[in-house]
Amino acid sequence: MELLSGGEMIARALEDEGVEFIFGYPGGAVLHIYDALFKDCKVPHVLVRHEQAATHAADGYARATGKPGVVLVTSGPGATNAITGIATAYMDSIPMVVFSGQVQSHLIGEDAFQETDMIGISRPIVKHSFMVKRAEDIPVMVKKAFYIASTGRPGPVVIDIPKDFTRPDEKFEYSYPRTVKMRSYAPAQRGHTGQIKKAAKLLLSAKRPVIYAGGGVVQGDGSDLLTRLARELNYPVTNTLMGLGAFPATDRQFLGMLGMHGLYEANMAMHHSDVILAVGARFDDRVTNTVSKFCPGAKIIHIDVDPAAISKTVPADIPIVGPVVAVLEEMLVQVDAVREKEADLPDQGALERWWKQIDEWRAKHGLWTGRRYSQSKMIMPQQVIESLYRVTDGDAYVTSDVGQHQMFAAQYYRFDKPRRWINSGGLGTMGFGLPAAMGVKLAFPDMEVACVTGEGSIQMNIQELSTCTQYSTPVKIINLRNNYLGMVKQWQDMQYEGRYAMSTYEDSLPDFVKLVEAYGHVGMQVRELADLDAKMEEAFAMKDKLVFLDIIIDPMEHVYPMHVAPHGSMKDMWLSKNERT
Amino acid sequence: MRRIISMLMENEPGALSRVVGLFSQRGYNIETLNVAATNDPTLSRLTLTTFGDDKQIEQITKHLNKLVDVVKLVDLTEGAHIERDLMLIKVRAQGVLREEVKRTTDIFRGQIVDVGPNVYTIQLAGTSDKLDSFVAAMAGVEILEVVRSGVAGISRGEKILSL
Numbered sequence: 196m197e198l199l200s201g202g203e204m205i206a207r208a209l210e211d212e213g214v215e216f217i218f219g220y221p222g223g224a225v226l227h228i229y230d231a232l233f234k235d236c237k238v239p240h241v242l243v244r245h246e247q248a249a250t251h252a253a254d255g256y257a258r259a260t261g262k263p264g265v266v267l268v269t270s271g272p273g274a275t276n277a278i279t280g281i282a283t284a285y286m287d288s289i290p291m292v293v294f295s296g297q298v299q300s301h302l303i304g305e306d307a308f309q310e311t312d313m314i315g316i317s318r319p320i321v322k323h324s325f326m327v328k329r330a331e332d333i334p335v336m337v338k339k340a341f342y343i344a345s346t347g348r349p350g351p352v353v354i355d356i357p358k359d360f361t362r363p364d365e366k367f368e369y370s371y372p373r374t375v376k377m378r379s380y381a382p383a384q385r386g387h388t389g390q391i392k393k394a395a396k397l398l399l400s401a402k403r404p405v406i407y408a409g410g411g412v413v414q415g416d417g418s419d420l421l422t423r424l425a426r427e428l429n430y431p432v433t434n435t436l437m438g439l440g441a442f443p444a445t446d447r448q449f450l451g452m453l454g455m456h457g458l459y460e461a462n463m464a465m466h467h468s469d470v471i472l473a474v475g476a477r478f479d480d481r482v483t484n485t486v487s488k489f490c491p492g493a494k495i496i497h498i499d500v501d502p503a504a505i506s507k508t509v510p511a512d513i514p515i516v517g518p519v520v521a522v523l524e525e526m527l528v529q530v531d532a533v534r535e536k537e538a539d540l541p542d543q544g545a546l547e548r549w550w551k552q553i554d555e556w557r558a559k560h561g562l563w564t565g566r567r568y569s570q571s572k573m574i575m576p577q578q579v580i581e582s583l584y585r586v587t588d589g590d591a592y593v594t595s596d597v598g599q600h601q602m603f604a605a606q607y608y609r610f611d612k613p614r615r616w617i618n619s620g621g622l623g624t625m626g627f628g629l630p631a632a633m634g635v636k637l638a639f640p641d642m643e644v645a646c647v648t649g650e651g652s653i654q655m656n657i658q659e660l661s662t663c664t665q666y667s668t669p670v671k672i673i674n675l676r677n678n679y680l681g682m683v684k685q686w687q688d689m690q691y692e693g694r695y696a697m698s699t700y701e702d703s704l705p706d707f708v709k710l711v712e713a714y715g716h717v718g719m720q721v722r723e724l725a726d727l728d729a730k731m732e733e734a735f736a737m738k739d740k741l742v743f744l745d746i747i748i749d750p751m752e753h754v755y756p757m758h759v760a761p762h763g764s765m766k767d768m769w770l771s772k773n774e775r776t
Numbered sequence: 777m778r779r780i781i782s783m784l785m786e787n788e789p790g791a792l793s794r795v796v797g798l799f800s801q802r803g804y805n806i807e808t809l810n811v812a813a814t815n816d817p818t819l820s821r822l823t824l825t826t827f828g829d830d831k832q833i834e835q836i837t838k839h840l841n842k843l844v845d846v847v848k849l850v851d852l853t854e855g856a857h858i859e860r861d862l863m864l865i866k867v868r869a870q871g872v873l874r875e876e877v878k879r880t881t882d883i884f885r886g887q888i889v890d891v892g893p894n895v896y897t898i899q900l901a902g903t904s905d906k907l908d909s910f911v912a913a914m915a916g917v918e919i920l921e922v923v924r925s926g927v928a929g930i931s932r933g934e935k936i937l938s939l
Contacts (some may be wrong), residue, residue: 316792319801323844326789344846378939381787453856503838506831 199369201330202361205294208240208337211371214265216241216256216637218249222269224296229267231674233508241637241666246628247275251656254289255631258617259592260638261346261416263290273311274355275316278346279624281351282320282506286621287437288414290349292340293317300357313355322350330360331367331596338375347382348501367505383500386517386525394496394513395529397478399537401470402545403492403552404430407453408618410437411475413497418442418613422476424527429546431553433461435476436605439619441566444609445589447776450553451562454482455758456602459776461558461770462756464553465490465764471537473497475519478509479621498522560756560770562606571773573749574724576600576675580607581647583673587732588654592617592635596628596652599681602754604647627656629672633659636668644670645737648702651680660714663741664666671734672743674707677750685753691768701743707745716741778807779833780859780929782823782937783840784850787813790836791845795822798843804828804836806902808861808926819847819939827928848937856932862899863907864889864924868918871894877917885912895920 199207205228209217217240221229234241243249246268253264264284268277274295284291298307314324323343325336333356398404411420418441425432426450432442433453442449452456453465465471471493474481480533483489484506497504497511498519505514515522532565534540558564559579566576580603585589594617595601601618610616615634619627632646646653655672662671675681683698708718717740719729727746734742759775768776785791785926787874792811799806811822826836833851840846852859869877881898883890884906891895900910904927911922931937 315793318794324790328789377844380844501842503835503842509834510831701884719868 196370198369200231200361200363200366200367201327201333201356202227202363203335204330204333204367204369205236205356205361206236207369208334208371209265210339212341214313216237216253216634218243218252218634219257219267219269220246220249220269220273220585220645221368222273222296224270224298224358224554225267225273225294225356225361227358227363228294228296228356230363231361231577240267241662242590242602243630243662245656246276246417247279247626248295248633248656248659249660250291251283251624251627251630252634253291254280254284254627255594255634256638257284257289257291257634258631259614259635261414261614263292263341264634265289266293266570268293268295269309271311271312274311274313278316278320281353283318283622283624283627283756284351284620285320285322287619288349288412288438289351290345290346291351292337293351293353295353295355297357298720299357299359301359302323303357312746313353317353320351321353324325324353324355326355327357327360330670334369334371335358335754338372340367342375343380348504363489363739383517384521384661386498386515386522391512391522391525392529394515395469395526395533397494397496397513397531398428398472399530399540402542403467403469403549404541405464405471406430406432406442407435407471407473408432408438408441409435409466409476410475412438412441412519413475413613415475415500415519416613417475417523418721420520420523420527423466424523424530427527427530429551430472431464431705433457433465433481435482435620435722436545437616437757438476439451439605439616440610440613442613445611452477452605452624453765456606457482457768458562458606459756460553460556462758462765462768463556467552473511474523475499477504477507480508483509484758484763484765490765492710498585510725567755568750571748571749571752573747574721574727576603576677576748576752577607578724578727579673579675579746579748580604580647582727582731584608586728586735587643587645591615591645592632592639594618594628594631594635595644596645596648596655597623597625597754598649598652599685599754600647600649600652600675603675627651627657628652629670633663633666633668636670637666645673646670647675649673649681650676650678650707657710660711660741661715664715667739669737671739671742674743674745675748676707676745677748677752679750681750682754684750688753707743711716711741711743716743716747718743720745720747722747777829777833778825778827778853780823780825780852780857780927781837781840781849782821782852782904783925784814784847784939785822786845786847787818787820788845791820791849792822794843794845795840798839799826802839804832808924810926810928813927823926823928847939849909850931850937852929852931855935857929858932859903859927859929860901861904861907861927862901864897864899864923865911865919866895866897867914868894868920868923870894873917877914879909880913884913886910901907
């Protein structure tokens with residue numbers, strides 16, 4: 196058996212695990228590991244400019260590929276800088292393995308240089324964490340970390356490694372386990388057949404059904420099965436912010452996103468439904484509005500791999516715990532079985548009336564019927580997303596930051612495929628978009644990758660323009676520039692009588708075109724609507740260049756629809772600045 | 777409603793902090809907490825009491841079960857069970873009260889485990905209610921110090937919590 200040091204074992208284990216990229220930043224506590232990577236490791240390392248970006252890049256990679264993202268950071272500030280990205284991945288259930296350096300084991304607890312209690316700090320935002328206590332445990336620990344991160348409800352796992360366990364002069368027998376079993380960790384492999392039978396019956400007895408699909412369908416690779424089920428039944432489908440792409444957005448059965456900034460037709464259909472099939476969704480407060488008023492007439496079937504997600508906020512009538520693919524496969528069989536016995540299900544007359552009602556909602560205030568945004572001499576943010584959609588044929592990977600631009604992208608870019616929409620939904624992390632786009636572009640160098648952002652968010656990780664230069668990741672940055680923190684401003688307009696408390700930068704914004712040029716990229720500013728499509732096309736025609744489109748948009752535009760809060764239900768929405776349901 | 781939740785955990789550093797952290801992180805309360813090794817050196821047994829309605833308790837047990845270090849868990853209050861809390865209480869025992877303290881201790885089947893010219897230290901085991909009653913019965917006496925172990929519990933009959 197081969198003898199390897201702790202540092203070498205980490206490098207080798209990453210190879211054996213099939214890792215494609217390590218996103219990281221070196222420092223004192225991880226120098227032995229970095230030396231091992233340098234000397235003999237096939238896995239390329241991507242040097243970011245800030246550890247937060249390493250986690251977001253790994254996260255973007257994971258969302259786009261479905262494989263765990265891998266991060267390597269040093270102790271102390273390296274570890275704490277990674278925290279925001281770990282929390283982002285945790286909230287959206289993204290598989291990630293983070294290796295953090297730690298001071299030598301005999302110094303732990305002595306406030307040594309660059310010491311921080313990483314296990315303690317990360318505890319509430321990880322699926323699990325390990326601290327290396329003996330170098331010889333490293334291979335099994337790494338295997339366990341990847342296993343935990345990528346199975347069940349995925350999530351980030353931290354491995355904290357005191358420096359002395361990676362020293363090059365102490366070698367141990369290395370073998371990487373092919374599988375690992377843990378007595379205390381056994382995620383559900385399939386759903387309960389009895390429950391699925393009951394659910395199939397209820398689903399088919401519905402007169403006003405809605406399928407409400409979330410990020411779990413995307414992460415669980417259940418999109419094809421969900422689409423099959425929905426089409427077989429001709430039931431309407433709405434996706435959460437995290438679930439966009441789980442069902443094709445251009446399909447007639449798609450109602451659009453639901454929730455706080457969901458489409459009118461999606462929220463209305465939810466509120467008036469009698470049966471909701473929730474798949475891989477968690478009844479988030481940004482979906483439900485006031486929980487006690489949520490969908491008063493609906494019976495709820497809730498499928499999730501995490502039992503704790505079921506009945507957490509909204510009680511489920513039929514809970515089903517299991518992975519989305521296994522449960523939906525069985526659901527399709529059970530639906531067929533019910534229909535063999537009762538051929539008149541579902542009630543086609545009722546379904547026809549339901550679709551008629553939905554089409555009326557669509558015609559009345561739907562996003563795609565008539566112009567739902569304000570008229571202005573300036574470019575409207577929605578027009579930018581529509582232009583992006585046209586120029587990329589609706590087939591780009593789109594990452595976003597957080598704010599108005601994120602909602603406009605979610606509403607107007609119609610995602611037909613899963614894993615194409617990459618955004619921080621749960622934590623709402625500004626600064627996510629650019630590093631996430633890097634991670635996606637590295638995974639899919641031949642695909643178009645656009646980062647939709649705003650001048651607020653982009654400045655939170657703008658240093659990564661340098662990383663993009665180093666690794667030639669020609670992403671396209673679509674900067675919706677309104678010179679305000681737009682979503683903050685919108686709330687200040689609506690709830691604080693337009694007092695823009697610290698939501699503008701006065702004259703302090705950089706010349707973004709010059710800034711990106713300084714990094715060796717291409718910058719273009721767009722002010723006129725007439726130039727928008729041409730500039731967009733020009734940007735995407737530069738295949739090998741990172742292009743930053745600085746697009747000056749109307750700062751007064753708000754995102755609508757918007758749930759009326761507090762005390763509103765799903766159907767209570769602002770449709771424009773002076774129009775309510 | 778008061779619940780006694782008892783679990784087997786991996787005897788790993790940090791396991792206890794994950795359990796305790798979960799409670800503070802999600803806004804649940806811990807009334808008592810007791811943790812110690814078992815006959816299996818790889819496992820420790822943790823017992824805690826908490827208050828909550830059925831929905832809250834369901835969430836608490838689901839989240840505890842999700843912790844990778846928690847191997848197996850039982851809500852003892854769902855069935856017949858035995859619970860024991862151990863108290864050591866030091867009281868002023870002088871003059872006429874010295875005899876009174878002794879009598880009350882006997883009534884509660886406690887033991888005086890340490891005697892000083894002016895103080896008694898009493899040991900008492902039982903349900904939390906019984907210990908509360910004893911403290912109430914000592915109302916006329918100056919209580920100098922109270923220390924309790926927190927509830928430990930076990931199911932009655934054949935039912936066991938094991939792997």
